[in-house]
Amino acid sequence: MKLLTNWLAVTARLPRQHKLALASLSLLVGAALVWQPHPFSPKERQSLPAVNQRQEPATVDHSEPIEQSMDANDPALSVPEDALEQDITSEAPRVHHHTVAAGDTLGEIFSQYGLSIGQLYQMLDVNDKAGDIRRGQKMEWQVDEEGQLLTFTVYQSIKYRDDYQFGQGTVDYQRLETKGEFESVTLIGRVNSSFYQQARQSGLTPNQIQNLVSALQWRFDFGRQSRRGDQFAVQVNREFIDNKPVSSGKVTAMLYKSGGRDIFVYRHHDGRFYDQQGQSLDRALRRYPTAKRYRISSSFNPHRKHPITGRISPHNGTDFATPVGTSVLAAGDGVVVKARKHRLAGNYVVIKHGREYSTRYLHLNRILVKPGDHVSMGQRIGLSGNTGRSTGPHLHFELLKYGHPVNAMKVPLPEAHPVPNDERRAFQRQAKRTHQALAQRLNG
Structure with a gap:
């Protein structure tokens, strides 16, 4: 106590600027004493994308x-x-998509969509380059009812994609390579009970049906407007190895006939669907x-x-x-x-x-x-x-x-932008040819 009293007496006689310097130094020392290191070392965290957990x-x-x-x-x-949404989700979780924008980090993307940061750390544990993303890359994922990731896929190129499969506290990672050849396959059907059931019988997967239903959500409500006798033809780009399909493929076009009405959509190279004139389907x-x-x-x-x-x-x-x-x-x-x-x-x-x-x-x-x-x-x-x-x-x-x-x-x-002007004419020509080919299949 006497030492403390003497120290206080000495400091009281110091100039004001010295007192401020001494106080600042004391605060820094106190902070250093109470600071506890993070359980992750700097080396372990150096590739971790920025995450907002304030x-x-x-x-x-x-x-x-x-x-x-x-x-x-x-x-x-x-x-x-x-009923249609229940049919879709009963067989497979919905697929979410994101295109990497300038300045995006993987951590920020997880934060935007409310995905688990713990599962992001799991991805980094099995692949320390998981956070290396670039503008324009496509991502897709599925979550369960609790919002936990089931799958997460990052497309590195047309040929390669990084695939993460999540289990109970675990994650399996592999880089998948596209090795086959792609061919267009046309699937046709006629609505007898519900669009969903006939689409499944024609060979479409729940995720493919989901993509079409989402693409046409502002033009045609399949759950409310589809009727018995409606016809549809869907063009799918499938991968084949030794003449055997190895993937369900990506839907590239659809023609749906309901009464005297034709609904047609065509996928552009940007991955989005448009009508035959190149106009956006979104609102x-x-x-x-x-x-x-x-x-x-x-x-x-x-x-x-x-x-x-x-x-x-x-x-x-x-x-x-x-x-x-x-x-x-x-x-x-x-x-x-x-x-x-x-x-x-x-x-x-x-x-x-x-x-x-x-x-x-x-x-x-x-x-x-x-x-x-x-x-x-x-x-x-x-x-x-x-x-x-x-x-x-x-x-x-x-x-x-x-x-x-x-x-x-x-x-x-979503933004209601049409196909860019300099690409629209070529798009319209290809869309017209595809529309005619699908119509012939339905009429034949």
């Missing part, structure tokens, strides 16, 4: 209390599946559900941790600090499937946009639509508020892809 304060103004996060799979907030979505941009009070973060308990408390949407009464706008064309009150979400609206996307709007002061309403992009659907569990007036906005929350501020959104 911690947030226990109470965020204009957001939800972190200790009571909303369940992304709460049936009250979910979009019900129709665009907007990132912001308000007329102007408001401050983001809490960002999308499926890996968010409570700073005290250390428990994962996901935040599956984006919170905007909007004043009470701010107009809330539909993010895209769609159908209202939920418009009601919830003990945590307050007044909320859920909109289904085709078969791939849906959006949620929570803590509203007032709801201006009802279930079954068809809404257009930018249409006013409610007024923001402070209902439910909330720490202040705000709008909680969620974007879901096939029922799984994704980061609306980051993920690529």
Whole structure:
């Protein structure tokens, strides 16, 4: 104690700048004493892509209390599946796709889509080059009902792809090589009971059916509009080795005849489907559900941790600090499937946009639509508020892809762009020839 008293007396006589320097040095020493090294060494982590796992304060103004996060799979907030969607998902999990953009890292992609960071580490453990990705690369993956990866594929080139298969705490990795020759195969069918059943009988896989249903979701609803007697012809590019098919192949075109109506789609080399004139089949979505941009009070973060308990408390949407009464706008064309009150979400609206996307709007002061309403992009659907569990007036906005929350501020959104002008004429010629060939198969 006497030593401490003498030390304090000496420091009290020091000039102010010396006192500040001494205080700074003390803080640095204290930080060094309490610092604990991360369980991963720098060498082990040097290839790890950037991952957003920031911690947030226990109470965020204009957001939800972190200790009571909303369940992304709460049936009250979910979009019900129709018969066609149930048929598709009953046989195989949905396939998600992503094209690497400039500046993307694998960690950021995982964060955007709410994928498990632990499974990303597993991939790096079995392949230390898993994080080496480049602009334009294609990726696809499947997840289970809990959002855990089942498969993850990275296409390195036309010839090679990296394939990851996940089990109970394990992952198998192999680089697969395309060795065969590709040929176009035409599959034909006639609807007797349901489009899905006849498509399966014709030789299409659940994933191929899913791709077609998603591509045509804005032009034709196979679950609601298909009728007995409808005909279809599908062109598939399959790989053969020694005249035996070794893959289910990729769908390149489809002609569907329903009554006096012909629906035709053709896949361009960019991997997207267009109509015969090269026009997009998509409807665009907007990132912001308000007329102007408001401050983001809490960002999308499926890996968010409570700073005290250390428990994962996901935040599956984006919170905007909007004043009470701010107009809330539909993010895209769609159908209202939920418009009601919830003990945590307050007044909320859920909109289904085709078969791939849906959006949620929570803590509203007032709801201006009802279930079954068809809404257009930018249409006013409610007024923001402070209902439910909330720490202040705000709008909680969620974007879901096939029922799984994704980061609306980051993920690529569908855009209604046609085939580029300099490629459109060649595209139209090839699409016309394919349309004629499929029509002949159906008429023959």
